[in-house]
Amino acid sequence: QSVLTQPPSVSGAPGQRVTISCTGNSTNIGAGYDVHWYQQFPGTAPKLIIFAFTNRPLGVPERFSGSKSGTSASLAISGLQAEDEAEYYCQSYDNSLTVFGTGTRVTVL
Amino acid sequence: QVQLVESGGGVVQPGRSLRLSCAASGFTFRNFGMHWVRQAPGKGLEWVAVIWYDGSEQSYVESVKGRFTVSRDNSKNTVDLLMNSLRVEDTAVYYCARDSGFYGAGTLDNWGQGNLVAVSS
Numbered sequence: 001q002s003v004l005t006q007p008p009s010v011s012g013a014p015g016q017r018v019t020i021s022c023t024g025n026s027t028n029i030g031a032g033y034d035v036h037w038y039q040q041f042p043g044t045a046p047k048l049i050i051f052a053f054t055n056r057p058l059g060v061p062e063r064f065s066g067s068k069s070g071t072s073a074s075l076a077i078s079g080l081q082a083e084d085e086a087e088y089y090c091q092s093y094d095n096s097l098t099v100f101g102t103g104t105r106v107t108v109l
Numbered sequence: 110q111v112q113l114v115e116s117g118g119g120v121v122q123p124g125r126s127l128r129l130s131c132a133a134s135g136f137t138f139r140n141f142g143m144h145w146v147r148q149a150p151g152k153g154l155e156w157v158a159v160i161w162y163d164g165s166e167q168s169y170v171e172s173v174k175g176r177f178t179v180s181r182d183n184s185k186n187t188v189d190l191l192m193n194s195l196r197v198e199d200t201a202v203y204y205c206a207r208d209s210g211f212y213g214a215g216t217l218d219n220w221g222q223g224n225l226v227a228v229s230s
Contacts, residue, residue: 002153036216038154045204045220046146046154057218089154093214097168098144103153 003028003094004101011107012080020104022073022090033093035073037066040087049088050075082108111135113205113221120227121195129190131205131221139163139183142213145190147201148223157203159213160188168213173199195228202226 005023012018022035029035037050048057050066053073063078073092077084085108090101117129131143145157158169158179167179173192181188188205202223209215 034216038217040154045223046217047220048216048218051209051216051218087153091154091156091217096214097170098156098159098213098217100146100154100156 002102003099004090004092006088006090006101006104008102009105009107011109012077013109014080014082016080017076017078018080018106019077020075020088020090020106022075022092022101024071024073024092024094026071028071028092028094028099029068029073030071031094035066035068036091037064037075038089038091040089042087046089077106080106080108084108111207111219113207113219115203115205115221115224118203118224118226120229122230123195123197123228125195126191126193127195127226129192129203129205129224129226131188131190133186133188133207136207138186140211142208142211142215143179143181143188144206144208144213144217145179145188146204146206146217146220147199147226148204149198149201152201155201158190159208161213162211166212192226195226197228200226200228 034052038046040046053068112134160179178191205221206217207219
């Protein structure tokens with residue numbers, strides 16, 4: 001069981017905004033460690049889409065954004081598109097080890 | 110561009126050993142920590158191990174401690190994962206990934222394509 005909890009699934013119609021939460025505690029996000037987000041399509045490797053809570057790597061669309069609040073982080077997808085249908089994982093650091101969130105399936109209705 | 114290519118996966122019986130290798134190119138390998146991450150069929154990502162840029166430190170998830178060993182050869186730009194005493198629950202796609210920094214405490218900014226390890230009798 002991961003120390004970073006995400007909702008199993010979220011869904012939205014094309015053009016809508018969806019958010020995915022990543023809930024941690026005082027030993028990871030609350031301890032000041034960064035949160036990063038990855039997108040994964042079936043049968044492919046994960047891809048980094050947000051690093052250090054709010055930063056987008058080159059080439060990642062602006063509709064992806066991240067935020068932090070206390071011991072949680074969030075990923076928002078604005079203007080949802082069919083191609084955004086994928087699995088999303090948060091990642092941080094806990095007790096000197098890398099940890100991933102439980103993962104969230106995003107479905108475009 | 111950054112490339113990470115894993116090799117060495119396959120089917121193995123419980124209790125046996127297997128070595129995965131990851132060949133890196135397109136960046137100065139000796140300047141980056143390297144991770145191994147796995148994903149069991151239909152499951153989420155699980156971090157497995159990390160090795161510092163110079164190979165001086167390694168860390169492991171509790172479930173593989175004492176069975177798995179991560180190593181690197183900065184002269185050949187490779188990182189290996191030696192897996193001993195394999196269990197059925199080690200069945201997964203194994204990814205190598207580059208850390209954004211020296212010590213493996215950053216983001217995993219580039220990933221290999223993954224390599225399937227199936228432990229079955």
